Amino acid sequence: MLVLESACLGSFLSLDLLLFFLFFEVTLVPAYFVIGGWGYERRGPAALKFFLYTFLGSAFLLVGIVSVAFIHDRQTGQLTFNLLALSAHGGFRGGVGILLFLAFTAAFAVKAPVFPFHTWSPEAYSQSPTGGVMVIAGVMAKLGSYGIIRFDFDLFPQATVRLAPLLLTLAVASILYGAVVACRQRDLKRMVAYSSLSHLGFIVLGFFALTQQGLDGAVLEMTNHGLYTAALFLLIGMVYVRRKTFRTGELNGLQRSMPILAGVFTVAMLAAIGLPGLNGFVGEFLILIGTFATHRWWAVAATTGVVFAAIYLLWAYQRAFHGQPSEENAKAKDLSWREGAVLAPLLILIVAIGIYPRPLLDRITPSVVAIVHHVEASTSYVAPSVTTTGRVAALGGKG
Amino acid sequence: MTPLLSLLVAQVPALRLPQVDYFALLPEIVMAGMAFVTLGARSLTRRGLPPAVWTLVTMATGLASGTLAVLLGRRVETHGAFAAVDGALAVDGFSVLFLVLVSAAVVLFALAAHPWIEREGEDGAELLSLGMLSASGAMFMAAANDLLVIFLGLEILSIALYVLAALNRRRAASGEAAIKYFVLGAFSSAIFLYGIALTYGATGSTNLARIGTYLAANVSTHGGLLLAGLALLLVGLGFKVAAVPFHTWTPDVYQGSPSPVTGFMAAVAKAGGFAALVRILFAAMPTLRLDWQPVLYALAVLSLVVGAILAVVQRDVKRMLAYSSISHAGFILVGVVAASAAGAASVGYYLLTYTFLIMGSFAVVTVVGGPADAHQDLEDYRGLARRQPLLALGFAILLVAQAGVPFTTGFLAKFYVLTAVIAQGGYVLAVIAMLAAVAVAFFYLRLVLVMYGWAGAGAGAGAGAVGPVGDADAAGAGEVVLPAGTTSLAGVGAGGGGEPDLAVLGGGGGLALATATSTGVEQAISGEGLVAAPEGLAAGDGDPVPFPDATKVVLALCVAFTVVFGIWPAPVVDFARHATLLFGLR
Numbered sequence: 001m002l003v004l005e006s007a008c009l010g011s012f013l014s015l016d017l018l019l020f021f022l023f024f025e026v027t028l029v030p031a032y033f034v035i036g037g038w039g040y041e042r043r044g045p046a047a048l049k050f051f052l053y054t055f056l057g058s059a060f061l062l063v064g065i066v067s068v069a070f071i072h073d074r075q076t077g078q079l080t081f082n083l084l085a086l087s088a089h090g091g092f093r094g095g096v097g098i099l100l101f102l103a104f105t106a107a108f109a110v111k112a113p114v115f116p117f118h119t120w121s122p123e124a125y126s127q128s129p130t131g132g133v134m135v136i137a138g139v140m141a142k143l144g145s146y147g148i149i150r151f152d153f154d155l156f157p158q159a160t161v162r163l164a165p166l167l168l169t170l171a172v173a174s175i176l177y178g179a180v181v182a183c184r185q186r187d188l189k190r191m192v193a194y195s196s197l198s199h200l201g202f203i204v205l206g207f208f209a210l211t212q213q214g215l216d217g218a219v220l221e222m223t224n225h226g227l228y229t230a231a232l233f234l235l236i237g238m239v240y241v242r243r244k245t246f247r248t249g250e251l252n253g254l255q256r257s258m259p260i261l262a263g264v265f266t267v268a269m270l271a272a273i274g275l276p277g278l279n280g281f282v283g284e285f286l287i288l289i290g291t292f293a294t295h296r297w298w299a300v301a302a303t304t305g306v307v308f309a310a311i312y313l314l315w316a317y318q319r320a321f322h323g324q325p326s327e328e329n330a331k332a333k334d335l336s337w338r339e340g341a342v343l344a345p346l347l348i349l350i351v352a353i354g355i356y357p358r359p360l361l362d363r364i365t366p367s368v369v370a371i372v373h374h375v376e377a378s379t380s381y382v383a384p385s386v387t388t389t390g391r392v393a394a395l396g397g398k399g
Numbered sequence: 400m401t402p403l404l405s406l407l408v409a410q411v412p413a414l415r416l417p418q419v420d421y422f423a424l425l426p427e428i429v430m431a432g433m434a435f436v437t438l439g440a441r442s443l444t445r446r447g448l449p450p451a452v453w454t455l456v457t458m459a460t461g462l463a464s465g466t467l468a469v470l471l472g473r474r475v476e477t478h479g480a481f482a483a484v485d486g487a488l489a490v491d492g493f494s495v496l497f498l499v500l501v502s503a504a505v506v507l508f509a510l511a512a513h514p515w516i517e518r519e520g521e522d523g524a525e526l527l528s529l530g531m532l533s534a535s536g537a538m539f540m541a542a543a544n545d546l547l548v549i550f551l552g553l554e555i556l557s558i559a560l561y562v563l564a565a566l567n568r569r570r571a572a573s574g575e576a577a578i579k580y581f582v583l584g585a586f587s588s589a590i591f592l593y594g595i596a597l598t599y600g601a602t603g604s605t606n607l608a609r610i611g612t613y614l615a616a617n618v619s620t621h622g623g624l625l626l627a628g629l630a631l632l633l634v635g636l637g638f639k640v641a642a643v644p645f646h647t648w649t650p651d652v653y654q655g656s657p658s659p660v661t662g663f664m665a666a667v668a669k670a671g672g673f674a675a676l677v678r679i680l681f682a683a684m685p686t687l688r689l690d691w692q693p694v695l696y697a698l699a700v701l702s703l704v705v706g707a708i709l710a711v712v713q714r715d716v717k718r719m720l721a722y723s724s725i726s727h728a729g730f731i732l733v734g735v736v737a738a739s740a741a742g743a744a745s746v747g748y749y750l751l752t753y754t755f756l757i758m759g760s761f762a763v764v765t766v767v768g769g770p771a772d773a774h775q776d777l778e779d780y781r782g783l784a785r786r787q788p789l790l791a792l793g794f795a796i797l798l799v800a801q802a803g804v805p806f807t808t809g810f811l812a813k814f815y816v817l818t819a820v821i822a823q824g825g826y827v828l829a830v831i832a833m834l835a836a837v838a839v840a841f842f843y844l845r846l847v848l849v850m851y852g853w854a855g856a857g858a859g860a861g862a863g864a865v866g867p868v869g870d871a872d873a874a875g876a877g878e879v880v881l882p883a884g885t886t887s888l889a890g891v892g893a894g895g896g897g898e899p900d901l902a903v904l905g906g907g908g909g910l911a912l913a914t915a916t917s918t919g920v921e922q923a924i925s926g927e928g929l930v931a932a933p934e935g936l937a938a939g940d941g942d943p944v945p946f947p948d949a950t951k952v953v954l955a956l957c958v959a960f961t962v963v964f965g966i967w968p969a970p971v972v973d974f975a976r977h978a979t980l981l982f983g984l985r
Contacts, residue, residue, distance in 0.1 A: 022805040029804055036848060044848045048841070055802075055840055059833035062814070066821045066829070073822075 017065045017151070018081040024107075024147070025058050027140055034132040035124055046120075046127035053120040057110030064103030068155060071096065083154060101159035104152055105167070112144030114167075114204055115174035118197050125193035126246070130237025133189075137196050137233065138226040145203045145222055149215070149371065153207075157375040164208040168291075168298045171208065174201030176301065179308030183315070188236045189246045191316055192229065195272060198305055199225050199280075205302055206287035210375065214290025215368040220360055221283030224271070224353060228280060231268035231346040235261060238339055239320075248316055253325025258334035262321045264343055269317055271350045273310045279353035417485030423471065424483065426464040426498045427538045430505070431555075433460040434531035441524035450516045450523035454949070457509035457527040464538075465502030468495050476977075482544055486606050489544035489678075492978035496747045497541030497674045504666045504754050505534045507956065511762035512659035513949040518770060519567070519657075526566055530663060533559030537671035544682075546595040546605040546632075549675045553591065553639065556671050557584050560664055564656040569771045576655025583638065583648045591635025597628030607683040614686045626690060632679060633694060639672030642732060643701040646725050650709075653721035654775070658768050661717060662761025665724050666754040673731055673750055677743050680735065688738050695736045696828065702729030703835035710842050715775050716764060719842050720757070723801065726839050727753060730816055733832050737819040741976075745815035748975035752808035752961070756801050759957025763794040766950050783850040787944045791850045793954040798847055800961045802840035807965035811972070 028051055036047035069081050110117040121141075125133050153160055178198030185191035203225065206218025238261060239254070240246060255262040271278035274285075284306060291299040335343070353360060421428070437456060441447065472495040475481075480491030488494075508530050516523040536555030543549040561584065565577030595605060601624040602610045619625055637645040653661045680691055706726030713719035727749075734745040767783065767790075768774050784791040800807035813836060817829050964971045 022810075025805045025810070029799065032844070036851060048844050048848055051844055052837065052841055056834070056837045059837050060830070062817065063821070063826065063829045063833055066814075066817050067826055070818075070822050 016081050017068065017083055020083075020147075020151075021058070021062060021065055024061070024111075024143060025055075027143065028054055028058075031132070031136055031140060035128040035136075038129040038132065039127040040129075041127075042123070043127045046123040050120045050124040053110050053117070054107075057107035057117070060103040061107035064100050064107075067103075068100060083151070097156045097159040098162065101152060101156040101163060104155070105148065105163075108144040108147040108152070109170070109204075110144070111147070112141060112200050112204065113174075113197060114144075114170050114200065115177050115197065116170075118174065118178075121197060122190050122193040125196065125233075126187065126189040130234060130240075133233045133237075134230040137193075138230040141196075141200065142222050142226060145200065145207070145218070148204065148207055149219070153371050153375060157378040160208070160375060161210065164210060165295070167208040168205060168295055171201045171205035172298050172301045172305075174198065175205065175305035176201075176308070179305045179312065183308060183312040185312070185316075186248050187246045188239070188248060188251075188316060188320065189233070191312060192232045192236060195309060195312065196225070196229050198309065199229070199272070201305070202284055202287050202302065205291055205298065206283075209287070209291040209294050209299075210372070211290040211293050212365070212368055212372055213286045213293070215371060216361060216364055217283045217286025217288075217290060219364045219368065220353075220357060221280075221287060223360065224279040224283045224350075227346055227349050227353070228268045228271040228278075231264070231343060231350065232272065234343060234346070235265045235268065238335070242333060248319040251320040252323045253321070255321040256325045260335045260340070264335070264347060265317070265321070267347060267350060269313045271354065273313055274306050277351075277354050279350050279357070281354060282357045417487070420483040422474075423481075423488065423490045426468045426471065426502065427535050427542070429464045429467060430460060430502075430531050430538060431535035433457075434528045434535065437524050437528040437531065441522065441528070447522055447524070450513065450521070453523040453527045454509045454513045454516075457531060458506050460531055461502045461505035461509065461534075465499055465506070468498035468502060471495055471498070482608070486608060487545045487548050488539075488542045489607075489682075490542065493674070493678070493743070493747065494542035496751070496975060496978040497670055498538055500670050500747075500751050500754055501534050501537045501541070501667055504663060504670070504758060505531060507666075507755070507758040507762070507953050508534075508659060508663040510949045510953040510956075511662060511758060511765055512657075514945070514947040515657060515659050515765050517947075519569070521566070526563065526657075526660075529559045529563050529566075530660075533557075533563065533663075534667055537667045537674075540671040541674035541678075543675065543678070544607050546598060546607065546610075546679070549679070550588070550592055550595060552671065553635075553675070554588060556668060557588065557639075560584075560660075560668060563660045563664070564652060566660065567655075567657040567772065570655070572655035573657065574655075576652040579648055579655075580652045587635050587638035587645070590631050590638075594628045594631025594633075594635060597624055597631060599628075601625035601628055607678060610683040611685070614684060622690075625687070629684065629687060629691060630694070633676075633691070633698075636672050636676045636679075637698060640669050640676065640728050640731075641702075641721075641725050642698045642728050643705040643725060646702070646705070646728075649725055650713075650718045650721040653724070654715060654717045658717065658761050658765035658772050661720075662758045662764075665720070665757045665761070669724070669728065669731075670750045670754065673735070673746055677735060677746055681738070681743055685738070692736060692738060695732055699729050699732035699736055699828065700831055702726065702732060703832055704729075707835040707838035710839050713842070714777050716777060716780065716846065717775050719846075720760060720764070723839050723842065724757065726835055727801075729835065730813065730832055733820050733825075733828055734816040736825065736828065737816075737823045739819060739823055741815070741819040741822060744972075744976045744978065745812070745819045747978055748815055748972060749812040751971065751975065752812045752964075755957045755960045756797050756809060759797045759954055759961075760794065760801070762950050762953045762957070763790060763797075766790065766946065767944055769944075777846070777849055780846060780850050782852045783944065784852060787946050790944065790946050790950070790954070793958050795847045795850060796958050797961065798843040800965070802843045803836050805965075806962070808961050808968070808971070809965070811965060811968050815972070 032047050032051045035050060036043055039046060065081065072080065106117070110120075113121045121137075125137055128136060175198050178194045178196070178201060182191050182194035182198065185194060199221070203218045203221050206214040206216075206221060209215075236246065239251065242258075243251060245251065267278070271280040274280040288299050288303060291302065433456065437453060441453075471490060472492065475490060475492055475495060480489065482489050509527060512526055512530070513523075515521075516526060533556045536552045536557070536559065539552030540549055540556060541552075543552055561577055561581040564580050565574050567573035598610065599605050601619065602613045604610055604613065614625075634645060638648075641649040653665070656664065680688075680695075684691065702725050706722050706724075706729055710719050710722035710726060713722060731746055731749050731753075734742045734749060736742070737745070764775070765772075767779060769779075783794070796807070800809035803810045803813045813832075817832065820832075821829050
């Protein structure tokens, strides 16, 4: 677990492409063993599938990275894997840029995951142990979205602009597909896994909207998603400890026997739905504003994803927590103080970011502005100055 | 009579004897000499000595020749490369690299073979002296600067290996492997020899340096003869390194040979073959690059793809390693296609790391195989982590390294090959190589899953999928397990037992039950369970696996090399890079 953590940190800190790749890859091994060693009954195939999918993506990434370095070498006579040096060079133009962009994005899209590269994730999420899934979904998956904003935007601004509609479409597809499939799940953990796919779609949507608001929201959503998904997985894991099942069919009336757990679940769930006042709302709202400014119809389609989120989460909640508890469900114990202590920081952050996102946004905005400028500087693309800026700032203040 | 004889002698020009620089030949001399000393000592001692003696002698020989090679390397560093024995042998960084590699392989071979020798009640002297002999052949191939010397090295290497393959007298498969290897090997040697003849006809020399200068100075108007010679040389060496389409012997021979011999064969025959290939192509025929590059491109792609695909569907671990070695050969060929100094360095580095990976892997296979190397099925590795945690851990590291995970030498080897080929603009080839690497990774990881006992329960739950209606991903999971599930009785057995309740319960009880059932079924049907395995006694565990000290040492060495130089690559990489600076290529 600590190895996984340090590898993730390593990737986020690397400015050197090669170093990034090393850490990016090496996250796989501990994650593979965490899923395989401590997961649930179908952990073997899930771990294998997880490893192979991500490995496949990384194969393209590695070729992409080495190619970038050598093309740069040929053009400037300097062989380097340093991101700053590479992006200062002004980006890779034309068809080469697009191909390289696709190679990089393939890896990140698998990791993120984005539809249709997501098929590993429900398996891996639902089969890994609670702690494992919190790190894999909450932190490791962010490597994918981080990679997009850090490397794709910096290295291939033109390809980013050119291919934005494609990525936006994929993002919307993930949002809707994740939401619809989540509606059909009868297994709490799989449902959260699919809802996670849907939310990561939002993040990618925010990126490729290529507006300041969209990027702001997307980066914020990365944080938010890590918080509430981790909370949801943790709660579901706690339910499992008591009832040995994830299936909504066998859970009912849990509200009676464990009111505190149900209450915490409600908060995390509402954050995931995007209720104003909780952190999910801020991110999604900014993303939708940003997208609406440049790509209206994509934003409209994505908004329906929010509605679906309400449907599946509330449905699931209704099935599992409402109603008359059966014999076993009535006997289940409520949260212990130890479990409460684990959940408390997550819960506090969910509420705090929902009410007062300013501190985070203040940190995110300068880097986002820099990225937008970088993209603008190397292409003819001009990000629209959204008139809602004032309102968004106000939102940042008031929630 | 006498005057006539003196007349004849007068007419024959005085035989010009080459100056022999014995110091330059010492590593080879030590290796070959000790092989004969060992054989002689064995035949002179009436009752034979304990096997440990021969193992120690072989290890000492490997260490000695390795040390001598390093000393030779020092001399090359200070005085530059030189040719010995009238230009027949080249002493440069490249040959030193391979001398060290082969010496290391001999040490590892002695250690890996020791448990096998004791288990099979063999004498040891025979196996090990043949091993040293074949190693000296590989050394000659690597150092050769003359096509004929390459051929001699090839024959010394191969003939010893034919015998080694047959050494497992208790298995018919061993004899079969030897016959197959011998017939096809002799055939390919003949082709190689014919290639030498044609090349000699076209260029007037068998010396690589002279061929190189001849080709640089003259433009052949009728290239047919030379190209035919080149093609035949490629076929001969392609056979040795097991490149597709000259690979058909590999799985059968790897499967049939005694396990330690297989590892040795994979490491040393490949090293010798590639050393000769690189030297012929890079030192003698760089001018023909446009002719041989496309051919090698095709060979590389075929080896990568065919090796990867066939490795995935194997059930037998040795066959799987055979196909994966074909895929590795494809990867190394990618480095050759790059046709640059970086490419040659990546070839050397890849082979060096591969030697440790494959020798370590086969040391484990030797131990798990049990008497007469009978247990080679994937099922025999089930639950190895519980029976021998350290053995399984070491094997898992080696497998993951072969898959090319960062911070192991396996990743760096792949990385340098890719760097070399991309620097020459081979983007497509790089992508194909990486995709093949991912496909092969599937098998390594499945083996790890099986060893850690995760796959059995998975197959059961996958077969008895209780996933929600309309969930596409449950079917997806089924597909991934398919190779395991469909071909193995275990999958069916566990699947039959995997009723919804059981699958949902999962956890320890369900897992243990499913594995116990599968192992029971497997052993009952195949009748391989030598120790009567009462069901339920050792849940999911097969026969106890010994973990002899020699295997511990070899595994520790291989894992240490893989991990330490994976994290701190500079020394080995520099070694490989310096080794190839002397070629005339950029």
